Amino acid sequence: MDLEIRNLTHRYDDLDVLRDVTxxxxxxxxxxxxxxxxxxxxxxxxxxxxxxQPTQGxxxxxxxxxxxxLNPLTYIFQDFALLPWRTVSGNxxxxxxxxxxxxxxxxxxxxxxxxxxRLSDFAGVYPRQLSGGMKQRVAIARxxxxxxxxxxxxxxxxxxxSQTRELLxxxxxxxxxxxxxxxCYITHNLNEAxxxxxxxxxxxxxPGEIREIVDIDTPLSERSADSAHLGRIQTQLWEMxxxxxxxxxxxxxxx
Amino acid sequence: xxxxxRTVQTPTGVAEPIPLRPxxxxxxxxxxxxxxxxxxxxxxxxxxxxxxxxLLAVWEAGSRFGLISPLVLPAPSEVLTxxxxxxxxxxxxxxxxxxxxxxxxxxxxxxxxGTVVGVLIGLxxxxxxxxxxxxxxxxxxxxxxxxxxxxxxxxxGEGSKVATIxxxxxxxxxxxxxxxxxxxxxxxxxxxxxxxxxxxxxIRKIVLPSALPAILNGMRIAASxxxxxxxxxxxxxxxxxxxxxxxxxxxxxxxxxxxAGVIVLSMxxxxxxxLISLAERHFxxxxx
Numbered sequence: 001m002d003l004e005i006r007n008l009t010h011r012y013d014d015l016d017v018l019r020d021v022t023x024x025x026x027x028x029x030x031x032x033x034x035x036x037x038x039x040x041x042x043x044x045x046x047x048x049x050x051x052x053q054p055t056q057g058x059x060x061x062x063x064x065x066x067x068x069x070l071n072p073l074t075y076i077f078q079d080f081a082l083l084p085w086r087t088v089s090g091n092x093x094x095x096x097x098x099x100x101x102x103x104x105x106x107x108x109x110x111x112x113x114x115x116x117x118r119l120s121d122f123a124g125v126y127p128r129q130l131s132g133g134m135k136q137r138v139a140i141a142r143x144x145x146x147x148x149x150x151x152x153x154x155x156x157x158x159x160x161x162s163q164t165r166e167l168l169x170x171x172x173x174x175x176x177x178x179x180x181x182x183x184c185y186i187t188h189n190l191n192e193a194x195x196x197x198x199x200x201x202x203x204x205x206x207p208g209e210i211r212e213i214v215d216i217d218t219p220l221s222e223r224s225a226d227s228a229h230l231g232r233i234q235t236q237l238w239e240m241x242x243x244x245x246x247x248x249x250x251x252x253x254x255x
Numbered sequence: 256x257x258x259x260x261r262t263v264q265t266p267t268g269v270a271e272p273i274p275l276r277p278x279x280x281x282x283x284x285x286x287x288x289x290x291x292x293x294x295x296x297x298x299x300x301x302x303x304x305x306x307x308x309x310l311l312a313v314w315e316a317g318s319r320f321g322l323i324s325p326l327v328l329p330a331p332s333e334v335l336t337x338x339x340x341x342x343x344x345x346x347x348x349x350x351x352x353x354x355x356x357x358x359x360x361x362x363x364x365x366x367x368x369g370t371v372v373g374v375l376i377g378l379x380x381x382x383x384x385x386x387x388x389x390x391x392x393x394x395x396x397x398x399x400x401x402x403x404x405x406x407x408x409x410x411x412g413e414g415s416k417v418a419t420i421x422x423x424x425x426x427x428x429x430x431x432x433x434x435x436x437x438x439x440x441x442x443x444x445x446x447x448x449x450x451x452x453x454x455x456x457x458i459r460k461i462v463l464p465s466a467l468p469a470i471l472n473g474m475r476i477a478a479s480x481x482x483x484x485x486x487x488x489x490x491x492x493x494x495x496x497x498x499x500x501x502x503x504x505x506x507x508x509x510x511x512x513x514x515a516g517v518i519v520l521s522m523x524x525x526x527x528x529x530l531i532s533l534a535e536r537h538f539x540x541x542x543x
Binding site for chain 1: 452456
């Protein structure tokens with residue numbers, strides 16, 4: 001299933017947040033959206049998953065979601081959004097309850113995603129006992145449990161320290177290699193964008209417009225942290241954003 | 256010559272470590288003083304029983320040696336005798352049964368109603384707009400001031416006493432409950448919506464468990480208010496009840512009985528707060 005954004009404009013009262021955004025998130029690819037802070041990239045993601053309604057324009061699901069998908073558009077949040085009073089498996093079970101699945105079906109799905117994210121040993125543990133990286137792995141497992149068509153990832157690694165971030169990036173790459181999931185990945189970290197994105201979309205400062213779309217052909221598994229080619233793309237992206245970021249930094253925060 | 260500072264190049268080209276403290280003899284040295292002490296009081300387990308025992312000993316001795324008049328403050332041993340009489344005559348049971356019945360009915364009904372109204376205020380705009388100003392207006396009234404009114408409405412018997420306690424525990428529960436719901440992490444609710452959870456499921460599985468610590472906290476406040484109101488209500492037209500017992504003892508200048516009654520009240524309060532702690536430990540185990 002593709003996700004298509006057509007002429008999307010979004011406004012909060014008098015404040016233009018996004019202007020005339022047209023973009024396709026093709027099936028099986030990771031599209032990274034980068035932009036200076038406050039450029040409306042998180043708003044764009046909320047619009048994509050139907051947590052907010054666009055002022056103008058439309059967002060279309062093109063094609064059928066995979067058979068048996070319980071929640072085609074599934075988020076992974078920056079702050080993990082795990083319920084502290086539920087264990088790891090309880091948190092995954094939360095999103096499976098209410099779908100008329102049998103107890104054994106729910107249990108089966110939980111142990112399946114825990115195995116896929118190598119969390120099986122942590123099924124009975126409470127979130128507070130886990131490090132940030134493990135919490136985000138649980139959130140990823142929870143997202144996979146509902147067989148999503150598109151993963152909507154809102155700065156999923158921003159709350160983690162840089163070592164954990166590297167580890168999780170590797171995890172995401174190997175996960176993609178195995179499952180070829182579709183994702184829209186919001187980040188302000190250009191390194192994450194060039195490591196994980198098949199396509200990197202650069203937004204301008206508020207009101208966010210698409211400034212540039214960069215396709216990266218190197219397969220995800222061959223991208224390493226010190227690749228010169230990726231380094232050049234990252235520098236190029238930064239040059240595009242630098243002015244915007246500088247101006248955005250000086251913009252007053254009246255939103 | 257790019258060797259790090261900690262080594263020196265010798266003529267042979269072998270790096271030798273330099274001593275860690277190449278301090279000249281005539282330079283004054285001193286240890287960095289520690290300044291981070293204090294401001295972290297700890298509970299010393301052996302102090303509370305000692306304080307209690309010391310207080311009792313001083314009190315008993317003062318009474319025995321005539322420093323404290325028995326009319327003003329009877330000796331602990333006399334209070335104990337009064338308490339034993341209370342138990343042996345079976346009156347403690349009568350008083351406690353009457354008090355507990357009022358307390359439990361008033362507190363349980365007030366808590367349940369308060370939680371329900373609090374949830375409504377926390378979730379629905381109409382209920383919020385309708386009830387919140389009412390609650391704000393009525394909450395600050397000392398409920399004892401309403402007792403005479405309740406006596407006119409519900410009679411001098413059980414009705415007015417239970418109603419006072421119910422009213423007294425209702426408002427703190429309302430405020431604690433909707434405060435707890437207002438404070439629910441919106442990102443958790445957004446998560447629930449993003450996974451297509453039904454509204455009912457979001458309320459049951461996300462909102463209410465999130466608000467539970469605040470609700471239990473409200474229960475603690477409601478319970479202590481209930482005990483205050485219980486005693487106040489029992490001081491008007493009650494035959495049995497700890498409040499009635501204390502009032503009667505005061506009227507008879509029987510300070511030994513009076514203090515025995517007060518100790519029963521203290522125990523009652525401690526037991527109630529212990530029960531709530533048990534509930535907290537059970538329901539909030541995930542918090543550690």
